[in-house]
Amino acid sequence: MTHFGIKKLLVLVDLDQTLADFEGHFLEKYKEKYPGEPYIELKDRETFYIGDQYEQMEEGLSKKVKTIYTTEGFFRDLPPLEGACKAVLEMEEMDGVEVFICSSPLFQYKYSSKEKYEWVEHHLGKNWINKLILTRDKTMVTGNILIDDKVKVTGAVHPPAWTHIVFTACHNKHIRLRDKKRLDNWTDGSWRALIEDFKKRI
Numbered sequence: 001m002t003h004f005g006i007k008k009l010l011v012l013v014d015l016d017q018t019l020a021d022f023e024g025h026f027l028e029k030y031k032e033k034y035p036g037e038p039y040i041e042l043k044d045r046e047t048f049y050i051g052d053q054y055e056q057m058e059e060g061l062s063k064k065v066k067t068i069y070t071t072e073g074f075f076r077d078l079p080p081l082e083g084a085c086k087a088v089l090e091m092e093e094m095d096g097v098e099v100f101i102c103s104s105p106l107f108q109y110k111y112s113s114k115e116k117y118e119w120v121e122h123h124l125g126k127n128w129i130n131k132l133i134l135t136r137d138k139t140m141v142t143g144n145i146l147i148d149d150k151v152k153v154t155g156a157v158h159p160p161a162w163t164h165i166v167f168t169a170c171h172n173k174h175i176r177l178r179d180k181k182r183l184d185n186w187t188d189g190s191w192r193a194l195i196e197d198f199k200k201r202i
């Protein structure tokens with residue numbers, strides 16, 4: 001994006017399991033609500049959708065899984081991943097960089113859409129309400145980079161405008177990526193080197 005001839009790197013950052021601990025919070029709430037049911041440790045998670053792996057383990061469990069993340073307050077109460085908010089706030093302050101949060105609400109949007117706004121306001125500040133993009137199709141959003149834990153981000157636009165950086169999560173850690181880079185965490189400073197590298201390319 002240019003503003004008076006100066007190019008800015010537009011960075012889209014996903015929310016669930018990139019900034020917020022969807023998986024950890026899910027497991028805690030699931031164990032509380034269904035103490036007698038089997039569960040999957042985070043180290044053993046393998047599918048993007050939690051319900052898929054639980055259903056493989058025992059028929060009918062995906063329905064129980066769904067009751068957890070469709071409950072009022074689930075999205076609002078997601079804890080931030082370590083270092084995530086600090087990194088995003090620092091990224092936004094970098095010269096020539098502009099950050100947006102790009103997140104998909106649930107199809108059952110009743111609580112998730114509103115609560116994603118509440119999460120962003122609470123953890124990043126009121127101004128960031130202007131920077132939250134909610135869409136079920138991230139390929140429709142323009143930008144230079146999308147940092148997102150979902151390995152296959154697909155939609156109506158192919159190829160999308162952005163380069164996808166896969167944020168490492170329990171459900172994708174075992175997947176060998178041939179044509180995509182990873183960002184493993186927000187704590188070791190590697191995100192900064194990644195952004196600096198992309199700044200040189202635009």
Ligand SMILES: O=c1ccn([C@@H]2O[C@H](COP(=O)(O)O)[C@@H](O)[C@H]2O)c(=O)[nH]1
Nearest residue numbers: 014016048049050051103104105106150
């Ligand atoms: O097991 C799951 C895990 C995630 N979801 C929902 O999918 C989208 C993913 O959003 P991103 O913006 O790509 O992080 C979101 O609505 C999650 O809540 C799910 O339904 N089941």
Ligand SMILES: [Mg+2]
Nearest residue numbers: 014016017149
């Ligand atoms: Mg995500």
